[in-house]
Amino acid sequence: MNSASPLYLIDASIYIFQAYFSPYNEVSDDQGEDISAIVGFIQFLLSLQRRERPSFGAIAMDNALFTGFRHQLSQDYKSNRELPDENLARQLGLCADSAMALGWPVFASEEFEADDIIGTLAERSRATRPQSHTDGVCIVSRDKDLAQLIKEDSDIMWDYSGNKRRSRAEIEAELGLPTTAIPDYLGLVGDAVDCIAGVPGVGPVKAKALLSHFGDIETMFENLAEVAQLSFRGAKSLASTLSTFEEQALLCKKLATIVREPECCREAFSLVDHQELQLSDPRPVEFAALLREAGLPSGMRQRFERAADALLESRSQ
DSSP states (O other): OOTTOOEEEEEHHHHHHHHHHOTTOOOBOTTSOBOHHHHHHHHHHHHHHHHHOOSEEEEEOOOOTTTSHHHHHOTTTTTTOOOOOHHHHHHHHHHHHHHHHTTOOEEOOSSSOHHHHHHHHHHHHHHHSOTTOOOOEEEEOOOGGGGGGOOSTTOEEEETTTTEEEEHHHHHHHHTSOGGGHHHHHHHHOBGGGTBOOOTTOOHHHHHHHHHHHSSHHHHHHTGGGGGGSSSTTHHHHHHHHHHTHHHHHHHHHHHSOOSSOTTOOSGGGTOOGGGGBOOOOOHHHHHHHHHHHTOOHHHHHHHHHHHHHHHHHHTO
């Protein structure tokens, strides 16, 4: 087993919902119930394990919809989302159980989102991994907000479906800002996907100019008089708008900031060390039972069972 393997942190919801809503992945059980989510997620996970043979990693589930701490800060936050129906909720549970049967540590929280779990696991790994471990964190997601966690040269952001891997340098070249400035950027421009308002009239160009000059929005608000001296169009009148929306901008930054060191948290994800994120051997018997419980068609079930057997065999080589 490679002790210097990257730490693969998987944003499970991305791949579960991608499978659930894809018109190209429609699968039903014997009763006619949709099982596209569990089938698509298992296909993704088996493919990743066969391709990468990871030694360290974790799955982050998103169980904090409408119960997380951000909803206590803003009722508008992710107000465009809906709770999963009974069928999808069942599949989400089977996805978590299947990942564990394939050897992955799985973490979820009612207070913290999957992003926060990933951020905390990355931080815990960096703090507790051996000094000889030079491979960084590989965040498997297409959620651009998670790029704020890419902080070392060896870290990678991997959009698995698009087969696109980006380093910190590549992300920063594309964004025009350090990855650490992403929460500040979203605090100014907002994020319609998560119902984060930002500051009216501040788009990407102005936000980048402001952050390039000030570094972060706290420093900007401490020196608003300097805004008028900047060279972009509308700079002279922007200080007044920023002053009016200071509280909103700071709240939006807080909503967009991924937690890395949760305070007063005793949940499992906040306590693990790097070694505890080592994948265990797949458990084919347990995995096969879950496939039967999910109601997969027999041919598909047998293919997945053979794939799990092959994974177990490859770990012993």
